Amino acid sequence: MRLERPDQRGRFGEFGGAFAPETLMPALEALEIEFTNAWRDDSFRGELDGLLATYVGRPTPLYHADRLSKQLGINLLLKREDLAHTGAHKINNTLAQGLLTKRMGKKRVIAETGAGQHGVATATACALLELECVVYMGEKDIERQALNVYRMKLLGATVVPVTSGAGTLKDAVSAALRDWVASVATTHYIIGSVVGPHPFPWMVREFQKVIGEELKEQMDAPPDVIVAPVGGGSNAMGVFYPFVGMDGVDLVGVEAAGLGIASGLHGASIGEGSPGVLHGSMTYMLQDEFGQVLEAHSISAGLDYPGVGPEHAYFNDAGLVRYVNATDAQAVEAFHLLARSEGILPALESAHALAWIVQEASQLSGRTVVLNLSGRGDKDVQQVARLDG
Numbered sequence: 001m002r003l004e005r006p007d008q009r010g011r012f013g014e015f016g017g018a019f020a021p022e023t024l025m026p027a028l029e030a031l032e033i034e035f036t037n038a039w040r041d042d043s044f045r046g047e048l049d050g051l052l053a054t055y056v057g058r059p060t061p062l063y064h065a066d067r068l069s070k071q072l073g074i075n076l077l078l079k080r081e082d083l084a085h086t087g088a089h090k091i092n093n094t095l096a097q098g099l100l101t102k103r104m105g106k107k108r109v110i111a112e113t114g115a116g117q118h119g120v121a122t123a124t125a126c127a128l129l130e131l132e133c134v135v136y137m138g139e140k141d142i143e144r145q146a147l148n149v150y151r152m153k154l155l156g157a158t159v160v161p162v163t164s165g166a167g168t169l170k171d172a173v174s175a176a177l178r179d180w181v182a183s184v185a186t187t188h189y190i191i192g193s194v195v196g197p198h199p200f201p202w203m204v205r206e207f208q209k210v211i212g213e214e215l216k217e218q219m220d221a222p223p224d225v226i227v228a229p230v231g232g233g234s235n236a237m238g239v240f241y242p243f244v245g246m247d248g249v250d251l252v253g254v255e256a257a258g259l260g261i262a263s264g265l266h267g268a269s270i271g272e273g274s275p276g277v278l279h280g281s282m283t284y285m286l287q288d289e290f291g292q293v294l295e296a297h298s299i300s301a302g303l304d305y306p307g308v309g310p311e312h313a314y315f316n317d318a319g320l321v322r323y324v325n326a327t328d329a330q331a332v333e334a335f336h337l338l339a340r341s342e343g344i345l346p347a348l349e350s351a352h353a354l355a356w357i358v359q360e361a362s363q364l365s366g367r368t369v370v371l372n373l374s375g376r377g378d379k380d381v382q383q384v385a386r387l388d389g
């Protein structure tokens with residue numbers, strides 16, 4: 001059964017909770033109270049809805065992909081999160097948490113970022129709401145994603161290189177958490193997905209579920225299948241949540257199979273991971289036999305994370321959502337397919353979800369399938385060009 005909210009300890013069944021340093025507990029408790037009050041407050045909701053409409057461009061369209069539908073023998077609809085301001089669903093969360101930051105009287109925001117998409121969405125919200133913005137980013141990611149680093153700087157953010165560990169996303173999250181322990185009185189941490197200690201997974205789900213609520217309104221009847229890519233799990237949570245437990249709606253989350261599950265180089269935290277504590281919550285994660293976190297691998301930076309939101313772990317064990325995967329190569333093929341058939345360049349993350357649909361097309365024959373097109377692919381064009389030689 002779907003839970004409206006986690007239990008007293010912040011758990012979805014056995015998953016979730018708040019495994020955080022003592023110094024952060026008061027801030028997490030205060031955040032839970034602030035969020036609960038704000039979410040019940042018509043003036044907060046009104047301000048957020050106004051910005052979602054006039055600044056983000058919501059509702060995002062639901063587009064019927066005619067040519068690809070014919071080609072695949074299914075009825076394929078695209079929920080166009082790629083058309084949201086900054087090019088993905090992430091702005092839904094950063095804007096809402098930015099407003100919450102102001103409501104709490106805090107003036108400084110920190111965030112972690114992998115490829116820079118969450119960093120850009122956070123820097124954007126901070127520019128709009130006049131908040132100071134500091135983004136932690138792995139050294140290796142800074143090299144790989146120079147354009148997004150410059151974007152964040154243009155938006156007025158400070159980007160702090162993280163040299164510990166492998167210099168990637170998981171190290172950036174750890175650095176942001178360290179900053180927060182020291183700065184919590186003046187600073188809010190805008191986490192980028194439905195991950196982290198309670199109340200973040202629940203709060204970010206509430207901020208992203210607008211995707212699924214719109215989808216419900218945009219359709220005469222619920223679809224047969226909804227497919228979304230799963231990194232930390234926020235776009236999938238957003239589109240799934242209003243449909244979870246509904247009869248006849250198959251929900252499918254697509255994780256990164258990287259170079260192939262057998263290679264060991266992938267990001268399939270639910271499919272191949274096991275329960276453990278990562279970044280403040282109990283969830284499925286990639287870990288070795290000693291419980292050390294393993295590096296994830298994916299062509300797609302947004303899916304390159306060794307954990308997943310705890311509510312997804314709960315959905316998996318409760319049989320409410322199916323979690324499958326697609327490889328780097330399948331995603332690149334799907335990227336080309338959508339570009340040529342519909343004139344849309346999808347984010348490589350979203351291309352993973354399309355890749356699964358393509359692979360399963362004969363099983364899905366005649367059914368109505370919604371793909372959550374979580375973001376646009378302009379950011380991935382160089383990478384695809386390199387692969388294509």
Ligand SMILES: *Cc1c(COP(=O)(O)O)cnc(C)c1O
Pocket residue numbers: 088089090117118192193194229230231232233234235236302303347349350374375376
């Ligand atoms: C960040 C990102 C994702 C993965 O994050 P989730 O929290 O799993 O949604 C997926 N798609 C796009 C376009 C992204 O930018």
